Amino acid sequence: MSVDQATVRRIAHLARIKVNEDDVPHLQGELNAILAFVEELASVNVEGVEPMTSAMPVPMKKRADIVTDGDMADAIVANAPAVEDHFFVVPKVVE
Amino acid sequence: MTELTDLSLADARRALLNKEVSAVDLAKAQIAAIEQARALNAFIKETPEVALAMAADSDARIARGEAGPLEGVPLGIKDLYCTAGVQTTAASHILEGFTPAYESTVSANLWRDGAVMLGKLNLDEFAMGSSNETSYFGPVISPWRRVGSDAALVPGGSSGGSAAAVAARLCFGATATDTGGSIRQPAAFTGTVGIKPTYGRCSRWGIVAFASSLDQAGPIARTVRDAAILLRSMAGHDPKDTTSVDLPVPDYEAAVGRSIKGMKIGIPKEYRLDGMPAEIESLWSQGVEWLKAAGATIVDISLPHTRYALPAYYIVAPAEASSNLARYDGVRFGLRVPGKDIADMYESTRAAGFGKEVRRRILIGTYVLSAGYYDAYYVRAQKIRTLIKGDFESAFAAGVDAILTPATPSAAFGVGEKGSADPVEMYLNDIFTVTVNMAGLPGIAVPAGTSSEGLPLGLQLIGRAFDEETLFAAAEVIEQSAPKVSLPARWWA
Numbered sequence: 001m002s003v004d005q006a007t008v009r010r011i012a013h014l015a016r017i018k019v020n021e022d023d024v025p026h027l028q029g030e031l032n033a034i035l036a037f038v039e040e041l042a043s044v045n046v047e048g049v050e051p052m053t054s055a056m057p058v059p060m061k062k063r064a065d066i067v068t069d070g071d072m073a074d075a076i077v078a079n080a081p082a083v084e085d086h087f088f089v090v091p092k093v094v095e
Numbered sequence: 096m097t098e099l100t101d102l103s104l105a106d107a108r109r110a111l112l113n114k115e116v117s118a119v120d121l122a123k124a125q126i127a128a129i130e131q132a133r134a135l136n137a138f139i140k141e142t143p144e145v146a147l148a149m150a151a152d153s154d155a156r157i158a159r160g161e162a163g164p165l166e167g168v169p170l171g172i173k174d175l176y177c178t179a180g181v182q183t184t185a186a187s188h189i190l191e192g193f194t195p196a197y198e199s200t201v202s203a204n205l206w207r208d209g210a211v212m213l214g215k216l217n218l219d220e221f222a223m224g225s226s227n228e229t230s231y232f233g234p235v236i237s238p239w240r241r242v243g244s245d246a247a248l249v250p251g252g253s254s255g256g257s258a259a260a261v262a263a264r265l266c267f268g269a270t271a272t273d274t275g276g277s278i279r280q281p282a283a284f285t286g287t288v289g290i291k292p293t294y295g296r297c298s299r300w301g302i303v304a305f306a307s308s309l310d311q312a313g314p315i316a317r318t319v320r321d322a323a324i325l326l327r328s329m330a331g332h333d334p335k336d337t338t339s340v341d342l343p344v345p346d347y348e349a350a351v352g353r354s355i356k357g358m359k360i361g362i363p364k365e366y367r368l369d370g371m372p373a374e375i376e377s378l379w380s381q382g383v384e385w386l387k388a389a390g391a392t393i394v395d396i397s398l399p400h401t402r403y404a405l406p407a408y409y410i411v412a413p414a415e416a417s418s419n420l421a422r423y424d425g426v427r428f429g430l431r432v433p434g435k436d437i438a439d440m441y442e443s444t445r446a447a448g449f450g451k452e453v454r455r456r457i458l459i460g461t462y463v464l465s466a467g468y469y470d471a472y473y474v475r476a477q478k479i480r481t482l483i484k485g486d487f488e489s490a491f492a493a494g495v496d497a498i499l500t501p502a503t504p505s506a507a508f509g510v511g512e513k514g515s516a517d518p519v520e521m522y523l524n525d526i527f528t529v530t531v532n533m534a535g536l537p538g539i540a541v542p543a544g545t546s547s548e549g550l551p552l553g554l555q556l557i558g559r560a561f562d563e564e565t566l567f568a569a570a571e572v573i574e575q576s577a578p579k580v581s582l583p584a585r586w587w588a
Contacts, residue, residue, distance in 0.1 A: 001468075003269075003462065007462075008458070009254070011461045011462045011465065012458060014461050015417060015457050015461040016421075016424070016438070016440035016442050016444075017442060017449065017454055017457065019446070027458065029203055030455055030518055031455070031459060031462070033459060033518060033519055034455075034518060034519065035459075037409060037519045037522070038406040038407070038410055038472070039406075040338070040402075041402070041403055041407060041410070041475055041476065042475075044400075044475075044479055044482070046282075046475055046478040046482070046536070049479075049482060050478070050481055051137040051478045051480070051481065052336070052477050052478075052480040052481045052550035053477070055294035055308055055309075055338070056293070056338070056340060058295070058340060060337065061334075061337050063334070068168055072196070076196075077158065077427075078194070078196060078583050079192075079193050079195075079427070079428035080426070080427055080428060081425060081426075081428075081429070081431035082431065088426050088435055090436045090440070091433075091436055091439075091440050092436065093436075093437050094303055
């Protein structure tokens, strides 16, 4: 399988990464090089094989559904580029 | 008298406990070495004030007889580990200036045991790379050079700063992480020892995530014993990481020097690649002879799905990365580039903040997870992972205790030499290491010889899940049998 330039633009948008028109041709080439590299996987017989879901077979740990942490709004917003009264500030979303 | 910085971690620890040297003096010696070695670009951030304050505390604890297992030992921390109050960047522009309010569990374990932080070590951006050339803060230069040449070589990656700093005697050991070979390949390139423990052995909490089902923390050190000492402090169960395993941590140092008599070592025929350099082939045979001489039995084994590991990795790792890196959107932390609306702000921020390799992997990951391709790529790759793991399980079930392979397909290469035209050329560096991540097993790289150009070469040992002790025992045999490599002259100082 290989990707065309329209697909490169579409996945860049899905990934929320702005791509300049000038970059599209070589990105297409690089992505197709990787897709060609993984192509041989299509020849492996995976009939009846379970996909691996965890590296080590251990039961999922659970904890009590209680508050264990919190009350640290200053620390949470400390690294944010734009903050007002413990809120993250973003460009207007709703008109 | 040898310089303080030439001591092994084990010897430095002994000198500290015997009060032959103070932790402050040891830290000062390392700080001076780091200042002289800026040409290597191994550190993104040096923290001499932090080091001296921690060392003074260590001296006080030693005086009170309350020394921890790593009391006063200065270490470097890969800049993928969050360190409270100290900038943590993952070598990315998008996290430049990010100062965590919290400490990663693994680094907290080291401080609990008395270690001293010298600073944050350079790496490939978000640990994506095999040469440390993708760092936003510039490439790390290996302290090693080819005989008769002063061409700059890569230290390997992604833990290139960790490997270069340990090899150049800038710290007694360093933390690192390994998603596809990022501890073992740079260790092999720099003549140091690196172990990727079993998945779940070390907590991933507070370590910037790349591919969560593959990422694992581990040490890079000067000797097998030093690596064992560090891993014991780093490892352990952490309720904050659901994949962290609740098993007791053995005294790994006690396994160093343990006899390997009667141990069964597997030699997988699939690792004998077409066109493999003769010096890698002979290094491998030499390793076999050393283990045999120590009483191990050598058996030929087959791991039939080996060749599919690297392609499957280049589906699983980018897929998980594209998901993990979705959090860098210019809202809660890191870089923000203004846009005409919120989507434009996201897209502009991520375009400016991520480097080329990271962008490439996010795009591939987004593609293989997108509607219509998920089964053909991602689910298929996860099924192949099951097959790869099954290969190892069969070998271990047949009585094999550990598997010996080369660590890398070549010695270190030059800065700018690989991967500029075709990204896959760089990916092939991880051909021998990536199977271990796919299966979740432990693997150690240990120096075993030198190339015709005088550069270090390493061998890899792969073990059963949670049996790092066997790896330390067998790696020690290789370390003791291998010719001692002379360190590079300090051309950087």
